[in-house]
Amino acid sequence: MPTNLPPEALEAEKRYREAKSLAEKIACLEEFISLIPKHKGTDKLRADLRRKLSKLRAASQARKKVSRRGSAFRIVREGAGQVVVIGPANVGKSALVAALTNATPEVADYPYTTWAPTPGMMPVENIQIQLVDTPPLDRGFVEPELMDLIRRSDLILLVVDLQTYPIEQLEDTIAFLQKHRIVPRHLKDRCREQRHVTFKPLLVVVNKNDDKSSDEDFEVLRELLGDEWPLLPVSATTGRNLEHLKQAVFERLGIIRVYSKPPGKKPDLSTPFVLKKGSTVADFAGKIHQDFLEKLKSARVWGSAVYDGQMVQRDHVLHDGDVVELRI
Ligand SMILES: Nc1nc2c(ncn2[C@@H]2O[C@H](COP(=O)(O)OP(=O)(O)OP(=O)(O)O)[C@@H](O)[C@H]2O)c(=O)[nH]1
Ligand SMILES: [Mg+2]
Numbered sequence: 001m002p003t004n005l006p007p008e009a010l011e012a013e014k015r016y017r018e019a020k021s022l023a024e025k026i027a028c029l030e031e032f033i034s035l036i037p038k039h040k041g042t043d044k045l046r047a048d049l050r051r052k053l054s055k056l057r058a059a060s061q062a063r064k065k066v067s068r069r070g071s072a073f074r075i076v077r078e079g080a081g082q083v084v085v086i087g088p089a090n091v092g093k094s095a096l097v098a099a100l101t102n103a104t105p106e107v108a109d110y111p112y113t114t115w116a117p118t119p120g121m122m123p124v125e126n127i128q129i130q131l132v133d134t135p136p137l138d139r140g141f142v143e144p145e146l147m148d149l150i151r152r153s154d155l156i157l158l159v160v161d162l163q164t165y166p167i168e169q170l171e172d173t174i175a176f177l178q179k180h181r182i183v184p185r186h187l188k189d190r191c192r193e194q195r196h197v198t199f200k201p202l203l204v205v206v207n208k209n210d211d212k213s214s215d216e217d218f219e220v221l222r223e224l225l226g227d228e229w230p231l232l233p234v235s236a237t238t239g240r241n242l243e244h245l246k247q248a249v250f251e252r253l254g255i256i257r258v259y260s261k262p263p264g265k266k267p268d269l270s271t272p273f274v275l276k277k278g279s280t281v282a283d284f285a286g287k288i289h290q291d292f293l294e295k296l297k298s299a300r301v302w303g304s305a306v307y308d309g310q311m312v313q314r315d316h317v318l319h320d321g322d323v324v325e326l327r328i
Contacts, residue, residue: 005042009035020140022063022115026056059115072116073145079121079128080274081253084150085205087159088169089136092207094118095236096159097133100246105133112136117149124246126270127257131157137176147180155252156184156202162233163208166221170204170229186230201252202230209233209240256320258284261302267323275318282314285326295328 005013012035016028033049036042063072075082085093089111097105103120106113118133132153134146150156158173160166177183183191184202191197209218218233225231232248234241256279257272273287281301286293302308304319318324 005036009037018140022056022060026053026060029053029056062116071145073143073149075117075119075130075132075149077130078119079130080255081154081249082130082132082152083122083155083157083249083253084117084132084134084153085157085159086134086137086150087173088138088161089113091136091159091161091164091169092236093136093159094133096157096205096207096234097131099236099239099242101131103131103133112139117146122246122249124250126272127250127274129249129253137173142176147182150177150180150182150200151198153200155249156200157205157249158202159205159207161208162206162214162217162221166206167224170225201254203248203252204229204231205245206231206233207236210235210238211240256318256322258318259321259323260284260288261323261325263325263327267302269323279318280314281312281316281318281324281326284318284324285314288326292326292328296326298327300325300327 009032012028012032016025016032019025019028029049029052033046033053036046036049038046085097087093090109090113092107094105094114095107097103097118097120098107100122101120103118105118105120112135114133114135116135119130120133121128122131132149134149135142137146158170160169160173174184181197183197183199185199186202188194188199191199206218206221209215215233218231222231230248232241232245234245236242254277255274256277258275258279259267259269259272261267273284275283275287281299282293282296285296285299296314299312299314299316300309301312301316301318301322301324303322304317309325
């Protein structure tokens with residue numbers, strides 16, 4: 001910010017920075033712009049601020065629209081699991097969702113770009129997993145519905161920026177979640193208060209590890225944090241380690257893919273049914289159709305059974321990649 005602005009403009013800028021609600025931010029920014037003297041030296045600043053203002057206005061319009069139709073924070077679940085991508089501002093949450101899914105959230109080199117959650121589908125092998133980009137959590141205010149979205153999700157990807165105080169970012173975000181009674185599942189045993197707390201599987205995605213030159217920084221981070229956190233170094237920009245991240249998400253979701261085989265025919269291996277780990281033949285039958293579950297006489301399994309095509313009971317536990325033939 002140029003320091004040669006008149007004091008009343010600097011005061012307005014301070015009010016703008018500290019504004020808590022979107023409406024307040026818009027009002028303060030309008031006032032700030034009006035107090036900046038118009039000359040060549042302030043051309044760029046005024047243009048930047050006007051752009052910011054029109055973004056804030058657009059966000060406000062979008063919110064009004066969605067609030068009439070229902071909340072922007074109610075993201076319809078799709079695919080094999082819903083994964084929320086959360087963290088402080090400017091760490092690359094939107095860039096990651098853009099790199100991994102078909103969605104195109106706005107990515108910008110200034111903080112507080114994202115205002116509403118944006119879902120996108122991430123293909124992993126032959127299934128699709130939903131990733132939800134979210135607004136940053138280190139704002140002055142956070143919508144209770146955003147916290148509900150996090151509570152309802154199947155997995156949290158907490159993104160930090162390797163190049164900008166990642167430890168503080170991790171600690172602050174965990175403290176913030178804890179304040180809202182959301183605790184990483186792997187810390188459950190250490191949590192004194194267990195009532196009304198939601199325990200969620202969580203992976204820490206250490207973004208902006210663009211190339212070999214930042215590997216050392218990541219190793220230092222890993223050493224400082226010890227083995228308490230599941231850390232995944234990636235780069236949304238260069239695509240480094242993103243395949244690994246996809247696999248890690250798939251594994252953490254605790255799901256298996258099971259293929260249906262009609263009697264006497266080949267299974268369709270391109271469209272699996274997705275079930276929770278530990279699911280049985282009966283769960284699989286129920287997933288296809290309630291009728292199947294009720295009328296199920298026998299089942300044969302290729303894959304996890306002792307031998308291919310083995311007859312199994314309804315309570316036989318299935319594994320990822322199993323092919324099942326149900327007979328009714
Ligand atoms: N070097 C580098 N820059 C990145 C990477 N990922 C994102 N960025 C940059 O970081 C800035 C912020 O990216 P965003 O994706 O908008 O960050 P965000 O976390 O969604 O930010 P908010 O929506 O404001 O919370 C942009 O300038 C991106 O180009 C990365 O892997 N490496
Ligand atoms: Mg964003």
